[in-house]
Amino acid sequence: MKALRLQLLYSFELEPKNPFNFYLTASCYNFNWWFNGSKCLIPISKDPPLIAVAHHPHDKVMMDVYGEKHADHVNVEEFVEWALGLNEDLMSFYNVIEDDAILREVPKSLRGMRMRATSLWNALLIAICQQNASFAQGWGMLCRIYRLLGLEVELNGIKSILPPSPRDFLTSEAEAKLKEAKVGYRAKTIMHAASMIEKGYFEHLERLKDEDAEEKLKEIKGVGSYTARLTLVLSQRRYGLLPLDRWLKKLAEEVYKLKNVEEELKAKWRDWCGLAVFFTTVVLDAEVLSKALRRALNGDVKPSCQSEKLTPLTLWMHTIC
């Protein structure tokens, strides 16, 4: 298949709040068609195609926006700044997690790293692929979804992919592609979610309170508390929500010695639960529970820097599908 050629529309620069580490921010949970070690591509929309290319030569973040002619430029600067979390007050988060037995490395080895946010639909895809699957399996599914259903683009010689839109999942060919992506029983959830988004069911979701937004997403069959909360963390930076799965529940019980994990983690992390969960997976390299548990109990809470090992920070260096 031939890639759609996009052209440079315009450029701008952004000034991140300190501390900021571009390399770590771009590396984490990313694929090699969106990060190559220096340039970080940020998909903005697929219809019409629009994508920003970020690089970081000094203290500012430089942005080049690519698309087709006459594309709508509205709100791109705001979106990209938000997607990279450039305005987030990390120091306030660091205050909450100082002395945390698992997260104490975050203000050190991961200093300045932001969580990249994404669209509601893309966040749903990510969250659904995490259900009842290991890190490698979940991201393998996602990788195949992007390759099979996304739109190949080329900007100034750089090949990349724009994530598929909800509409792209509502055909019979898409059903076959999902089968090929080996998402198993999650395919039904993905299609159900796509059709509800397409019908505009989640418009103005951002206006709802956390609890109501979570309940609304849970109306998708196959989406429960974990998936709904993770989706809202990734797509709206609603850090007050705690995406609690069996992995984190067991870790918290054993490492923090908690009984009622949900209640006590909320008291511990307060308005930063979502970001705390995100970094918990990063520092433990998203290892499966038994290994993550052993590491946390041994105080081995520094993320691995070996490129051969598949971790959230090295994902972009690997070809996993």
Next chain:
DNA sequence: TGCCAGGCGGGGT
């Protein structure tokens, strides 16, 4: 081989 792996829903108490 059988059983798990960052869930979920439907069925049984």
Next chain:
DNA sequence: ACCCCGCATGGC
């Protein structure tokens, strides 16, 4: 309210 199982898939 709980508890339990099946659900696709791949890896160990």
